[in-house]
Amino acid sequence: MKDGAFLGKRVIVTGGSRGIGAEIVRCFTDEGATVAFLYRNSVEAADQLAKATGAIPFQCDLGDPYDAERAIQEAEGAIGGIDILVNNAGIAHSCLLQDMNQKVWDDLIAVNLTSVFVCCRLLIPDMIRQGSGRIVNISSIWGMVGASCETGYSAVKAGVIGLTKALAKELGPSGITVNCVAPGVIDTDMMKEYDEETKRSLADETPLGRLGTPRDIAQAVLFLSGEGGSFITGQVISPNGGFVI
Numbered sequence: 001m002k003d004g005a006f007l008g009k010r011v012i013v014t015g016g017s018r019g020i021g022a023e024i025v026r027c028f029t030d031e032g033a034t035v036a037f038l039y040r041n042s043v044e045a046a047d048q049l050a051k052a053t054g055a056i057p058f059q060c061d062l063g064d065p066y067d068a069e070r071a072i073q074e075a076e077g078a079i080g081g082i083d084i085l086v087n088n089a090g091i092a093h094s095c096l097l098q099d100m101n102q103k104v105w106d107d108l109i110a111v112n113l114t115s116v117f118v119c120c121r122l123l124i125p126d127m128i129r130q131g132s133g134r135i136v137n138i139s140s141i142w143g144m145v146g147a148s149c150e151t152g153y154s155a156v157k158a159g160v161i162g163l164t165k166a167l168a169k170e171l172g173p174s175g176i177t178v179n180c181v182a183p184g185v186i187d188t189d190m191m192k193e194y195d196e197e198t199k200r201s202l203a204d205e206t207p208l209g210r211l212g213t214p215r216d217i218a219q220a221v222l223f224l225s226g227e228g229g230s231f232i233t234g235q236v237i238s239p240n241g242g243f244v245i
C-alpha cells in the first residue's frame, strides 16, 4: 500500500509519456496519487512509464478536440473521478512569422491551447460538484516575454496564461484553483533542435548557471496541487533559474 501527500487524489496529466509530463506522473505516483496520462506517439515510453509507476496511459491526438474528449472521458472513468488536472502537452515550432504556414499555426493552437480548453471544459463540472479541484496549466517563459522566431508558440503560451487567470476568477467561488507553471529552458526532447553549444550558452545566460530539469517543473506543479497551493490561484509561477526576472 502506497503512502504520500497525494494518497487518494485522482490526477490526469496530458503529455505524460516523455519529458516534463513523465516526471510529473512519476512525482504524483511516488506521492500515492492515482494517475492517468494522455499521450500521442511514444507508445513504448508510455508503456514503460505505466509499468514503472502504475499510472494508466491513454493514447490520443490532443490536437483533435473529439479524440481529446474521448480520451479524457476514458481516463476519468478509469481513475474514478478527478481532483487534479495538469495540462502539460505541448508542441513548439521555430521560424520567422512570415515563413510559418497555416497548418503549423493551426497545430500550435490546437495542441497547446484548444486542448487546455477541452480538458478543462470536460472535467470542471465534476470538480464543481465536489466543491474542490486543482488545475495546473503549463505555459512557458515565452508566453510571458515573447521569443523571436517563436511567435506562434509565444502567442499560444500567452493564451494559456490568459485562460488561467480568467478561469481562476470563474472557479474560485467553487473551491477550485487554476494556476500556470511557466518553465524556463528545460532539458527535454523539445530542446533537441538546439546543439550543445547553444545549450551551454543558454545555461551561461541563466543566473543559476544551468538548464532546468523536468523535476524542477514537476516540483512546482506538485506544490500548486498540494496543501501549499491552497490559497494560490490565477498565478504564474516560473521556474527558470532567473533567466527571466
Ligand code: NDP
Pocket (backbone or CB within 6 Å): 014, 015, 016, 017, 018, 019, 020, 021, 038, 039, 040, 041, 042, 043, 060, 061, 062, 063, 088, 089, 090, 091, 092, 111, 138, 139, 140, 141, 182, 183, 184, 185, 186, 187, 188, 189, 190, 191
Ligand atoms: P516533450 O516534447 O519532451 O514532450 C511533449 C509531450 O506532449 C509528450 O508526452 C507528447 O506525447 C505530448 N504531446 C505532444 N503533442 C501531442 C498531441 N497532439 N496529443 C497528445 N499528446 C501530445 O516536451 P516537454 O516535456 O519539454 O514540454 C512539456 C510542456 O512544457 C509543453 O507544454 C511545453 O510547451 C512546455 N515547456 C517546455 C519547455 C522546455 O524547455 N522543454 C520550456 C517551457 C515550456 P508523445 O511523445 O507520446 O507524442
